Amino acid sequence: YEITTRLVGSEMCIRDRLTAAGLEGTVGGGALEARAVEAARQSLESGISARVACDLTGLSPASDMICGGSMEVLCEALGPEQARLFALAAQVLREGGRGAWIVDVSRESLPQRRLHLAALPETPAAGTEDWAALAASGAVRTDLDAAIPLLEEIKNKAGLISLGERSVYVEPLDAPPVLLLCGGGHVSLEVAALAHACGFVVDVVDDRPEFSDPARFPMARRCLTLPGFENLVEACGIGRRHYVAIVTRGHSFDREALAQALTSHAAYIGMIGSSKKVAALFDKLRAKGVSGEQLDSVYTPVGLDIGGETPEEIAIAIMAEIQSVRYGKNANHMKGKEK
Numbered sequence: 001y002e003i004t005t006r007l008v009g010s011e012m013c014i015r016d017r018l019t020a021a022g023l024e025g026t027v028g029g030g031a032l033e034a035r036a037v038e039a040a041r042q043s044l045e046s047g048i049s050a051r052v053a054c055d056l057t058g059l060s061p062a063s064d065m066i067c068g069g070s071m072e073v074l075c076e077a078l079g080p081e082q083a084r085l086f087a088l089a090a091q092v093l094r095e096g097g098r099g100a101w102i103v104d105v106s107r108e109s110l111p112q113r114r115l116h117l118a119a120l121p122e123t124p125a126a127g128t129e130d131w132a133a134l135a136a137s138g139a140v141r142t143d144l145d146a147a148i149p150l151l152e153e154i155k156n157k158a159g160l161i162s163l164g165e166r167s168v169y170v171e172p173l174d175a176p177p178v179l180l181l182c183g184g185g186h187v188s189l190e191v192a193a194l195a196h197a198c199g200f201v202v203d204v205v206d207d208r209p210e211f212s213d214p215a216r217f218p219m220a221r222r223c224l225t226l227p228g229f230e231n232l233v234e235a236c237g238i239g240r241r242h243y244v245a246i247v248t249r250g251h252s253f254d255r256e257a258l259a260q261a262l263t264s265h266a267a268y269i270g271m272i273g274s275s276k277k278v279a280a281l282f283d284k285l286r287a288k289g290v291s292g293e294q295l296d297s298v299y300t301p302v303g304l305d306i307g308g309e310t311p312e313e314i315a316i317a318i319m320a321e322i323q324s325v326r327y328g329k330n331a332n333h334m335k336g337k338e339k
Contacts, residue, residue, distance in 0.1 A: 036073045043075040050075050051108030074169070076103070076111050084134055085113065089173055091121045091131075099173040100147040106166045115140045115173070116147040155328070176201050177267070177326060178221075178241050182229065182257040183248035184211030187272070190315035191245060192217055198319060200243070203236060205229065207253065229257045238264040243322050245302060246271040255281050262294045268325045270302035270318065299325070 039052040052073045092099055099117040119142055120131040134140050150161055150170045158171040179195040181188040184206035192202045196219040205224045206212040212223040226235055229248070238244065244266045246257045254271055258281070261269050273281070278300050285295065303317030304324070 032073070036075070039073065040075045043077045047077050047079065049077045049109055049111050051105070074105050074108055074111065076113075082113065085115055085139055088121070088131060088134060088140060089115060092117060092173065093175050095121050096175060097121070098175070099144055100151055101169075101171040101173055102147060102150070103169040103171075104166060105160075105169055111169075113139070116144050117142050117173075118144040175241060177243055178203060179322070180205065180236055180238060180242050180244045180266075182206075182232070182244065182246045182261075183253070184208070184213075184216065184223070185247060185249060186311040187247050187314050187318075188245075189216070190311045191247070191318050192219055194315050194319045195322075196220075198323065205232065205236060206248075208249075211249075229253055229260065232257055232260040233264045238266050240265045240267060242266045243268040243326070244270070245318055245322070247302070251277060251281060255284060258298065259285060259288070259290065262290060262298075268299065268322055269297065270299040270321065272302045272314075273300060275301065 035052055039050055043050050052075065089099070089101075097118065099115055102114050102116060104112040104114075117140065120135060120140070131140070135142065147170070150168075151172055153159075153161060154170055156172050156174075158169070161168050161170055177200050179191070179200040179202050181192060181202065181204045184204050188204065192204065195202050202217070202220045203222050203224070204212055204217050204220050205226050207225065207227050207229060209225045210216075212225045214220065214223045217223055224235060226232060232238070236242075238261065242264070244257075244261045244264075246254050246261065246269070248254050248257060251273075254273065258269070258271055271278070282295050286292070299321060302321065303314060304320045306313065306317045306320070308314060308317060
């Protein structure tokens with residue numbers, strides 16, 4: 001397990017795992033990755049964590065790491081005793097909770113990993129000891145509020161932070177984002193596959209059973225059939241982790257799904273459709289009392305304008321926009337929209 005920081009005007013942390021099944025993830029490729037992988041192999045064999053420095057400025061001009069800078073990689077050897085921590089983390093996510101991993105890396109050969117939570121789960125996972133006993137060991141703390149400032153400093157992404165003479169790696173523990181696809185047509189099928197590959201939990205809802213069939217969407221967590229898309233927010237549990245893409249089979253269904261989605265706290269709402277269709281649909285929603293501010297929050301026509309027309313290309317455009325919103329980038333200027 002590597003923690004990487006690259007000092008080229010800013011910090012960057014990337015995770016990589018070396019397991020018995022092989023390498024998972026990347027630390028950037030090239031010479032750095034080769035050194036990191038070798039260090040990880042040694043850590044796996046010895047059971048001792050190690051910190052590896054790599055000065056990229058000293059590499060030859062012919063090297064594939066021409067961007068230069070310097071890197072440090074921490075290979076953290078995780079033993080069976082940490083398995084209980086990860087079982088606890090998994091239980092927290094199953095119950096919809098959140099937390100933060102904090103690893104003191106001041107002593108690279110002996111990093112100290114702790115899990116900070118708002119509260120312990122009520123039910124232990126099968127085959128593990130009581131969570132209270134694990135908390136008593138000091139590896140778990142129910143003081144998530146104390147870790148919030150660190151999470152805010154790294155903008156809720158994994159990162160290294162200096163605390164006086166200590167250096168700590170901070171990583172948020174949070175449930176993955178959920179992509180709700182309203183409509184199970186050809187575009188949704190491609191979007192679902194791409195979203196799943198990007199780490200989203202995928203839910204699909206349609207008014208037709210054959211288009212909300214789990215066999216059609218094997219990558220989806222659940223598929224729902226809702227006649228007329230009624231009770232969409234309640235049935236799908238739309239919350240702040242949700243990204244909603246409305247790609248139904250007709251304007252009336254789009255309008256119904258959008259009207260309901262706008263009453264939720266979804267992080268993103270996008271709707272497919274031409275400018276003419278969208279304008280007419282918005283006029284009808286305004287007549288029903290939907291505010292201009294609410295309508296301005298909708299990303300429509302959905303997806304970045306990459307010029308593609310096939311379902312696969314539209315899926316790329318939609319996921320590019322969703323990821324842009326997810327990571328705090330403003331996609332609107334890329335579409336020529338002003339909000």
